[in-house]
Amino acid sequence: MWQIAAAGDRALLVTISSTIDPEVLGEVLALDRVLQDRRPQGLISTVTAYASLLCHYDPAVIDGARLAGEIRTFEGRLDATVPTGSVVDVPTRYDGPDLADLVAKTNLTTAAVIELHAGREYLVYCVGFAPGFTYCGALDSRLALPRRASPRARVPAGSVGIAGPQTGIYAVESPGGWNLIGRTDMRLFDQSADPPARFKPGDRLRFVPIA
Amino acid sequence: MIEVVNAGRWTTIQDRGRPGRERFGIPPGGAADWFAAAAANRLVGNHPNAALLECTAMGASLRFDSDVHVAVTGARAAGIETWVPQVMARGATLAVGAIGPGLRTYVAVRGGIDVPVVLGSRSFCQRGAFGGGFGRPLAHGDRFAAGTLIDGDPLPTAWPAGHRLPMGSPWEVRVIGGPHTAGFDGRALQRLSAVACRVSPELDRMGMRLETPSLRLHGNEIITVPITAGAIQVTPSGELIVSLADHPTTGGYPVIATVITADLPLLAQARPGDTVRFREVDRAEADRAWRRLAGWLEMSG
Numbered sequence: 001m002w003q004i005a006a007a008g009d010r011a012l013l014v015t016i017s018s019t020i021d022p023e024v025l026g027e028v029l030a031l032d033r034v035l036q037d038r039r040p041q042g043l044i045s046t047v048t049a050y051a052s053l054l055c056h057y058d059p060a061v062i063d064g065a066r067l068a069g070e071i072r073t074f075e076g077r078l079d080a081t082v083p084t085g086s087v088v089d090v091p092t093r094y095d096g097p098d099l100a101d102l103v104a105k106t107n108l109t110t111a112a113v114i115e116l117h118a119g120r121e122y123l124v125y126c127v128g129f130a131p132g133f134t135y136c137g138a139l140d141s142r143l144a145l146p147r148r149a150s151p152r153a154r155v156p157a158g159s160v161g162i163a164g165p166q167t168g169i170y171a172v173e174s175p176g177g178w179n180l181i182g183r184t185d186m187r188l189f190d191q192s193a194d195p196p197a198r199f200k201p202g203d204r205l206r207f208v209p210i211a
Numbered sequence: 212m213i214e215v216v217n218a219g220r221w222t223t224i225q226d227r228g229r230p231g232r233e234r235f236g237i238p239p240g241g242a243a244d245w246f247a248a249a250a251a252n253r254l255v256g257n258h259p260n261a262a263l264l265e266c267t268a269m270g271a272s273l274r275f276d277s278d279v280h281v282a283v284t285g286a287r288a289a290g291i292e293t294w295v296p297q298v299m300a301r302g303a304t305l306a307v308g309a310i311g312p313g314l315r316t317y318v319a320v321r322g323g324i325d326v327p328v329v330l331g332s333r334s335f336c337q338r339g340a341f342g343g344g345f346g347r348p349l350a351h352g353d354r355f356a357a358g359t360l361i362d363g364d365p366l367p368t369a370w371p372a373g374h375r376l377p378m379g380s381p382w383e384v385r386v387i388g389g390p391h392t393a394g395f396d397g398r399a400l401q402r403l404s405a406v407a408c409r410v411s412p413e414l415d416r417m418g419m420r421l422e423t424p425s426l427r428l429h430g431n432e433i434i435t436v437p438i439t440a441g442a443i444q445v446t447p448s449g450e451l452i453v454s455l456a457d458h459p460t461t462g463g464y465p466v467i468a469t470v471i472t473a474d475l476p477l478l479a480q481a482r483p484g485d486t487v488r489f490r491e492v493d494r495a496e497a498d499r500a501w502r503r504l505a506g507w508l509e510m511s512g
Contacts, residue, residue, distance in 0.1 A: 008469035009497035128461035
């Protein structure tokens, strides 16, 4: 059952599930599409994440409880097909500052770590946190590593990191706690482009090792 | 032209921000104290979308090369009159000094600050290092022009004292429970409302950390969710992080409550060491509080 809760006085958070799963993302994106198409009165914009969707609304136009009711009518009626699309190659140099640490902690060779990370397709679950930051999953469980105990103050744009069951790409320089294993020259955020982010939830990508 | 003679501590160009682009990871941004910024624009007869300066802790000094109306609002600043329209004569320098009580002081110039619109806004976005004219806070020697975002005449008198927000610690801030209140124990929000939270030095336009040594809140873990300005996240160690205008668009900690829109200006003015107290209200009170501020903005002038 979806949970719909107030996120302040002008937004509702719809929580679809408590798991990270392609089908859950499919449902989130389907709800997002139907809300974009139907545009309930007073709905201003939506933001999606792994298993939830935030609705910004204008309380002068619609009451939060009424909007929640309208959203609720879509529950169980969405075509939550798992997104499929072409797979984008992300050329990646595996030379990140935490690669050696990952090798040591996993008891794998560097080559094996790279092969496990680059050897599968990833689904983009979320673009968020910072401009263009791209959250992907699922990582091979052998590579799962908690976040660094102390985050770095500066992580360069293009850094490829891992944290728990996820891998992700920093699109702009920012602080960050993920374990950095590589870097791409692909530009993931460009404020003069439309859309400004290279990836969107539901996209698929693959890391391609380069020298 | 307007020339920055002294950039102050952290002075940025802001307007109403770029809400609606969170899906690209772009924070909504805009003036942290939206009410003081809107009042400054009203005082000089600007359109609500006009960009202005947000000064932090220590104000900026500006030299004008033609006669222009300006207004300074928000927190009081040394050496300058606030909440009143004034005319800067050609060649004159406007010096906004040390700021306080409160943290942020706004300087509106008639016509607005004319810098390029990036992704729908002139606001500086720190995380993306774009917007705000220079992709950074202002620096000594920066020059920009006043624009043409005019919506009427400057107001003839000072902003009514009764139509301003109280400026000073302790900051009484109203919240609405959620979205993750249910993931905490039943009395968590009540306990949060009963303590004085101290603003830590780790404070910027993205967010504010609050120290609450006596309060040990523990919420259920969540999967990363989209968040809003005013979201009060509780970290596993029980620390509170409250998001401000430039907040990350998603967060990985449960949100026990969210500050109402009408009280975001108060939160934005809290300084390190200040006290913040939260009080739970319902949506009806949040709406009334917002309409009250909107009414002040309409009535004046």
